[in-house]
Every structure is written in structure tokens, then in C-alpha cells.
Amino acid sequence: MIQKVFIFEVDGVRVSTPKMYKQEPSKEQVLKDIQDWFFANHAMWFAVKENGAEKNLEDWI
Numbered sequence: 001m002i003q004k005v006f007i008f009e010v011d012g013v014r015v016s017t018p019k020m021y022k023q024e025p026s027k028e029q030v031l032k033d034i035q036d037w038f039f040a041n042h043a044m045w046f047a048v049k050e051n052g053a054e055k056n057l058e059d060w061i
Contacts, residue, residue, distance in 0.1 A: 006034050
């Protein structure tokens with residue numbers, strides 16, 4: 001078994017998880033697995049602070 005460790009870090013906060021493969025994965029497979037892991041386990045949002053109030057960027061779209 002081959003282990004890869006996926007890592008996500010923002011402002012010094014690090015989250016990681018191991019992923020096991022039966023054989024060496026392609027770069028494309030690793031990128032897909034990282035995206036799947038990230039979007040399944042992490043949420044983020046962007047906001048703009050205006051006149052003392054935060055506005056969710058999604059509300060502007």
C-alpha cells in the first residue's frame with residue numbers, strides 16, 4: 001500500500017488526512033482525490049466588511 005497525506009493550511013492552521021492507494025496514483029488521480037476530500041470536509045466563505053457589517057460575497061453574485 002502507498003500512503004499519500006493530503007494537507008490544507010491557512011494562516012498556520014493545518015488540516016491533513018492520509019489516503020491509501022494500492023498502486024502509485026497518477027497526478028490527476030491525486031488532484032481529484034484532494035479536491036473530493038477538501039470539498040467533502042471543509043467549508044469556507046468570503047465576505048466584505050462595509051460600514052461595520054460583513055456581507056457574504058455569495059450574496060453579491
